[in-house]
Amino acid sequence: MKHLKDILPEGRVLTEEEDLYCYSYDASSKEAIPSAVVRPVTTEEVSRVVRFASENTTPVVPRGAGTGMTGGAVPLRGSIVVSLEAMNRIIEIDEKNMVVTVEPGVINAHLKEKIESFNLFYPPDPSSMDFCTLGGNVAENAGGPRAIKYGVTRDYVLGLEMVIPDGRVITVGVRTMKGVVGYDLTRLIVGSEGTLGIITKIFLRVIPMPEETITLLCVFNDLDMAADSINRVMASGIIPSTLEFMDHDTIVAVENFRRFGLPSGAEALLLIELDGMHKVVAESAERVASICSASGGDVKVADDPFSRKRLWEARKAVSPALYHISPLKINEDIVVPRSNIPELIRALKEIERDRGIKIVCFGHAGDGNIHVNIMADRERQEVATATVREIFEVTLRLGGTISGEHGVGITKSPYIDMELNRAEIELMKGIKRVFDPVNIMNPGKIFPGHWLRHSIHPY
């Protein structure tokens, strides 16, 4: 039998134990050692690897930067990891048509920086944007603070090139602003978590850079007042480019992690950003500031790049800061209709009290996407797991969804039947079977127990 090393140029295949370990985990708490790691540099090489895997019925796991929160890139059952990190070229910036073509390993923030000099803007901004890849963003349909005004990754993907599980290369979608020929496979693939194929090229829509940005920091001594402000701002007819929320415990955790100067005594804060034409932004900022003040908020304006950067550094520090609170941190990215945020927060406080477990909240309040972190000692894993289920029940009762950004992967797969009924899950599995009849492409993700026996090829 042929070896992976026989079908790829030298240096592409890693099999040393220490190398394999580096590709065994992501930002979830899950890990599994792969049987080999390949780092292709062309679509043709990806295709060769996938064809090889298909012929040997060996599972394949696409991987970007491994920042996923739900174990999507974790190589279950001795899979071959296909790391796209070396396919990191920005192939074309088509200024006139405002379309860029990239390879999947391009880091989100690198694309933003690169197109800035063309006065172009790529809005999707996961907090991990300094290190996550666009391929990973597409596979997870990543969102971020700006989703409230600009939408999520899906809203910018015009088309894709992808290697499907038998090794063939397909190109779906368009490079134009419109296109309705056949089923919309692009939308199906965006958010499919690497279970349908390996994305090797992405055609992205970009937009003109906003002229001006102003950030407001609004501090509240009462959680309900903060929630009330969120609804009032959104009802005012102004759409902020971000509307981020942090509760008291999050603020304290961030300040203990690094001194950013956030008010540790506050019950909640909102980070509200407005962008657009200079005059409009200035007027909108004034109106939003007065709405928040009227609801009891203390408002500070950050209108220079340095103070804005400092506030966003504090916001981005939330995730690492929370790891310092307790050894066990379960981060759920639930979404509820925005008007139900106050009820959600009240329910979370009740759960926290009843179960005697700390629940810390922050996130994208403007679109109802709240990151709920269950913090506990490891001995309380069972209570923490039961708490997750209870939080999901409340979320669904309030008309929400159990994941707004992080996808299902491994960690959420035991819960998908809380949101999807049997017919819906069967339909999704049917789609998976059409793309991947022998189930080699990232098996074990999304669908609980969706396994086939694999003869693992020894490397």
Ligand SMILES: Cc1cc2nc3c(=O)[nH]c(=O)nc-3n(C[C@H](O)[C@H](O)[C@H](O)COP(=O)(O)OP(=O)(O)OC[C@H]3O[C@@H](n4cnc5c(N)ncnc54)[C@H](O)[C@@H]3O)c2cc1C
């Ligand atoms: C500190 C921190 C903050 C975060 N903040 C946010 C946030 O604000 N919003 C948000 O949405 N997410 C956030 N995330 C989660 C994560 O960064 C995103 O899901 C991101 O899109 C993952 O990109 P990645 O390159 O790391 O992908 P990976 O973790 O490597 O992979 C994620 C999934 O995509 C698949 N995949 C990767 N590349 C490809 C490809 N080329 N073809 C097919 N499938 C592929 C993998 O198989 C896997 O299922 C955060 C994570 C961290 C650690």
